[in-house]
Amino acid sequence: MALDYRKCAQEIADNIGGGANVVSAAHCATRLRLVIADNGKVNKEALENVDGVKGMFESNGQLQLIIGTGTVNKVYDEFLSITGASAASKEEVKAAAAAKQPLYIRLLKPIGDVFVPILPAIVASGLMMGLVEALAKIPGLGFGDTDWFAFLDMVANTAFAYLPVIVAISAARVFGGNIFLGAVVGLMMIHSNLTNGWAAADGYGVWYLFGHIKITDSYTLGQINQLGYQGHVIPVMLAVLFMSKLETWLHKHVPEMIDLFVTPLTTVLVTALVTFTIIGPIFSGLETIVLAGAEKLVSNPIGSCIMGALYPCTVVMGLHHMYNVIEAGMLASKGLNTWMPIASAANFAQFGACLAVGIKCKNQKTKAVAIPSSMSAALGITEPAIFGVNMRFMKPFVGGMIGGAVGALVAAFMGIGASAYGVTGIPGYLTINNALLYTIVLAISGGIAFAITTVIWQEDEPKKAAPAPAPTVAAPTNAVISCEAGKIIAPAIGQVISREEIPDATFASGVLGDGVGINPSEGVIFAPYDGTVSSVADSKHAIGITGPGDMEILIHVGVDTVAMNGDGFAPTVAEGDTVKAGQVIMTFDRAKIAKANHPDTVVVLLTNSDDYNTVNCGADV
């Protein structure tokens, strides 16, 4: 009996809380893929019993209903007309599913993605800068006047002075823009015709693109402050994000003939305008507000405490460069820089939090980043620790904020201060008026941040360092499929399940050929017979091998694992290779498959089983 598509679609809609509860809908060859707003309204049992729904499961934030080839599209059309949901591509469904992650993760992830690749550069610079500046501040040594200092200072601060360029290139890669255009945007933002951002306090020129139409007292339409973005991170990332989106859009819409010159030209020009007239003013506005707010806050202990907590957030925004102005003002009016201990407390707390991560983590990669980053933070350069470690895991960052707040409060009560500005953390000893009290402040802020981080931060499940070295396990000898052409030895170690039990309707139905599933206990795949590799999927999760008597075997590792794009799969053979039975042809990371929420069942199918008269499948046939 033919399926009543409309009835099926109606019943699905009824059991997921109606069209209003559907964020988006798409379908693939066999499944209706839905993203649901409120999963509480989904009646899973009833859904499974809807006539036409062969099965359902949830993965990656999607509710997937198995309906079947040829029918799913018809049910889908009816579903759209019933629910009024708009058709979405699979990409959009995936994006909507990603959107269900907490907001702060979605906002922070790109920052981490941009920063991790550039960490070596800023860790090197951060450490060197801390050491060189500390040496220069040692009284009586006179190092600051030597040519060595001038040279080392230049070497050390290169990565920071040109940070926007490095960030822009990395961001262009992450956001899918052309990295050279990204470099241009980064360079433009610190162009030598602009006043260096660090010297903003000395004044700078302004361009007025549209004359002098004042919007507010301090802002004129089309006003561009001739001020570089040295040391800035967020405005650069926003500019490159905009650039990448614009570039992609233009590539799609500009006719190919003129694409090569129209697209880059338009991309750079529009990005420049948007950056300097919109993104720039917003940030300089923010800077002014932060500066005024910070100056007010530190005038009393409670405010200092709040400042100690917020300080790292202003580092993230790239607003901390303006603080030199406050410090200079304090020295001029009171002769004592009471801002420095607060900044030191905040920075040293980030050091404590980062060190805690470095000590507690088992992942060698994390350790290798966290330890040097924390050293740099102890010397007062916190960017590597904040961007590379603490903010990626978030909890250490919060631990650092709390430590900084307490430390700043103590410092304000004790009333200690510095006789100069420019250094914090350990080099701060060279300028502080009371070394003992300063030690207490650092110990409190760093110690609290360290303790809180150690307690509340847990490393994500330790990933297997590398896919299990293959030869440690012996190849299976049991045949899982046999036909008149020969036997097919199990390509994986583990429990053999029947084809019908494979957790995927298409494989289970047998349309791709007869075979078995193996729930693997080791992440290794062996050649099932002597033969030739006829295909290795680009996404590395499937290998096809042609063997004796023209048997064609497909070994597909996991279900839906094509979505992992090869991450976690390491085939050791290539198309055209000759393989011997029992030879290792792939290793894969079971933990990664589990993390991506896919079953790791190894599907073994004789794809041309129709060509043989008798095909037997089982644990040992």
Next chain:
Amino acid sequence: MKEITFTVTDPLGIHARPAGILVKEAKKFSSKITVFKGDKSCDMRKLLQLMGLAVKQGDTINVQVEGDDEDACAAAIEAFLKENF
């Protein structure tokens, strides 16, 4: 002989499982169906060869159908490609 030109829009391309369904569709007909991508070609009835073509999103494939039921077959394959890839 009938010929179909088709550009794959599915973001995952013709990977293992959908390729299998395509093979299944091809096996319903007696005509010889050959898939061309660039300078490579294969028989659409052979799953492993088809996967070996590594057809990705944006790739254009050319399908040649030759045999007694080539009209019906070409129409069915074309409809199937449009719907699933």
